[in-house]
Amino acid sequence: MGIKAEQLLLYLVTDPSLCPGPVLLDTVSAAVRGGVTVVQLRDKKASTRQRIDAARAIKAVLHDSGVPLVVNDDVEAAILSDADGVHIGQEDVALRSARARLGPEKIIGLSCETLDQVAHANCQLVDYLGLGTVFQTSTKPDHKATIGISGLAAMAQIAKVPTVAIGGLKHGHARDVIQAGCDGMAVVSAICGQPHPENAARELATALKALKRVI
Helix, strand or coil, X not given: CCCCHHHHCEEEECCCCCXXXXXXXXXXXXXXXXXXXXXXXXXXXXXXXXHHHHHHHHHXXXXXXXXXXXXXXXXXXXXXXXXXXXXXXXXXCCHHHHHHHHCCCCEEEEEECCHHHHHCCCCCCCCEEEECCCCCCCCCCCCCCCCHHHHHHHHHHHCCCCEEECCCCCHHHHHHHHHCCCCEEEECCCCCCCCCHHHHHHHHHHHHHHHHHHC
């Protein structure tokens, strides 16, 4: 399947503390109506069984939307839920093993935190790179040192596959992210936990689309 650069425009990463239980599906549905283009299921504390169930429920919400679902870290859950792919970190499942298990059609995203990681990312195995952490974020307290916008731009410049910025990003960062050369922006609390996630997503998607036209 792979993924096109334009599909990374507004990338929603779910968070169980901000979107617990049934709120998760309502938030995803609203966010997609508002313009989210990718959804990542991320729940570090869940079991594989719980991730499978959650991924299947999200896939039902995404049915016929054209919005892909990727599962954070858990290749087994991605396979058994028939998600569209996985997003893995440098210390997670070996990249070559993940591709072998998922096959050539599924999406694999890879987190990169340094220029060296971007330079050595295998574009034959990876469909896109998540670049960050850009700014400090409470939704991922164990992240490595932040890279800021200047670090983000340096990484995006050398990437050989599409890129999405991640880490502490809000509406006000949209221009900086696009000017840095990224194809899109990943957000958590800018949509999850907002009183009106559809409106929040729509404002972000509209801003990002406008910026892509002029930058």
